[in-house]
Amino acid sequence: MIQVKTYRYKLAPNLSQQRALGQWLGACRYVYNLSLSYKKTLWEQYKISIGKNDIQKELASIAKDTDWLGCVHSQVLQEVTDRVFNAFDGFFNRAAGRPGKGFPKFARKGQYQSFSFKQGVKINNTHVQLPKFGKIKYRNSRDCTGTIKRATVRECADGWYVCLCVETDIESLPINQNSIGIDVGIKSLLVTSDGETIDNPKHLYKAEKKLKRLQRSVSRKKKGSANRKKAVKKLARQHQKVANTRNDFQHKVTTRLIRENQAIACESLQIQNMLANHNLAKSISDAGWYSLTQMLEYKAKWYGRTFEKVSARHTSQDCSACGYRNTELTLAVRLWTCPSCGNIHDRDQNAAQNIKKKAVGHTVSAWEVYTPVAVVAQESPGL
Ligand SMILES: [Zn+2]
Numbered sequence: 001m002i003q004v005k006t007y008r009y010k011l012a013p014n015l016s017q018q019r020a021l022g023q024w025l026g027a028c029r030y031v032y033n034l035s036l037s038y039k040k041t042l043w044e045q046y047k048i049s050i051g052k053n054d055i056q057k058e059l060a061s062i063a064k065d066t067d068w069l070g071c072v073h074s075q076v077l078q079e080v081t082d083r084v085f086n087a088f089d090g091f092f093n094r095a096a097g098r099p100g101k102g103f104p105k106f107a108r109k110g111q112y113q114s115f116s117f118k119q120g121v122k123i124n125n126t127h128v129q130l131p132k133f134g135k136i137k138y139r140n141s142r143d144c145t146g147t148i149k150r151a152t153v154r155e156c157a158d159g160w161y162v163c164l165c166v167e168t169d170i171e172s173l174p175i176n177q178n179s180i181g182i183d184v185g186i187k188s189l190l191v192t193s194d195g196e197t198i199d200n201p202k203h204l205y206k207a208e209k210k211l212k213r214l215q216r217s218v219s220r221k222k223k224g225s226a227n228r229k230k231a232v233k234k235l236a237r238q239h240q241k242v243a244n245t246r247n248d249f250q251h252k253v254t255t256r257l258i259r260e261n262q263a264i265a266c267e268s269l270q271i272q273n274m275l276a277n278h279n280l281a282k283s284i285s286d287a288g289w290y291s292l293t294q295m296l297e298y299k300a301k302w303y304g305r306t307f308e309k310v311s312a313r314h315t316s317q318d319c320s321a322c323g324y325r326n327t328e329l330t331l332a333v334r335l336w337t338c339p340s341c342g343n344i345h346d347r348d349q350n351a352a353q354n355i356k357k358k359a360v361g362h363t364v365s366a367w368e369v370y371t372p373v374a375v376v377a378q379e380s381p382g383l
Pocket of ligand 1: 177194250319321322323324338339342343
């Protein structure tokens with residue numbers, strides 16, 4: 001099955017390359033604002049709706065006579081005008097009552113952070129080759145396989161990254177008979193219905209602690225001062241570090257869970273509730289949980305696994321053995337005995353077991369692979 005996969009690598013440009021990347025980004029921002037102002041002015045003053053091709057032709061002729069625009073690859077500049085038109089599409093969508101965005105805004109310095117290539121990008125073990133830019137060293141964290149369809153170079157707080165969108169042929173993993181439910185642990189990252197607890201790595205906690213310290217340090221500094229600017233930069237870098245660390249770890253965990261299990265169920269998280277929550281620690285953990293379930297969802301598709309989200313209602317209160325609903329259970333109780341059947345439950349594991357049960361109830365067919373009967377049926381198509 002052909003799938004689209006994204007690889008993200010940290011680039012290691014030398015000093016002159018860093019400068020050049022900055023120039024490319026600046027040129028793109030300039031083109032973005034110029035295209036936007038063209039479109040806006042022509043419409044406001046003459047009621048002319050200029051098309052993408054006309055703007056691109058105009059830009060090409062400007063770029064020819066301007067060194068600092070001419071040094072940027074023409075397909076990169078074209079992609080910038082695509083962005084302007086996409087922004088307008090979003091605006092018109094909203095005007096028509098569909099989900100969309102407000103009127104496109106001019107990008108100030110620091111607000112425009114990436115540029116993209118639609119073709120011609122190559123990669124080997126040590127370097128990424130960008131058309132017209134040249135080869136840049138990168139940190140090879142995992143091998144990139146497949147055909148590169150798009151490459152985006154982005155400036156982040158801690159340096160430059162490249163995201164490669166590739167099309168790749170992924171083979172389904174061999175079918176196995178394991179299935180699990182997973183629940184967000186209160187102290188850990190997650191707990192499975194088999195009773196396994198997966199904790200976030202210690203260095204993530206350390207990085208988060210440092211993040212809090214830097215946040216306080218920024219708020220203590222005077223607004224507009226040079227010291228504050230320095231502290232803000234440090235803070236942004238630490239944010240990036242925390243995000244990278246979490247991302248790496250979640251990739252490891254989700255890949256392992258998908259390999260080991262044919263079907264995985266988890267509770268669905270309401271995004272609205274997530275954004276409405278003002279407790280910072282809770283919203284960070286929700287955001288982490290959300291990205292984890294997203295990884296499980298797309299990796300399940302890649303490898304031919306089943307992934308299901310179920311409502312979290314009563315999953316903590318119900319006894320996974322007999323179904324008795326323990327309405328007295330408070331959040332503080334970690335271990336409880338079912339008054340009806342006498343089973344002793346670990347709170348999180350019991351919830352994970354209920355989540356798995358719910359998923360099985362929903363889509364019996366998808367979860368059937370685990371019952372021996374269905375496996376026999378699969379092996380002998382004559383049945
Ligand atoms: Zn019970």
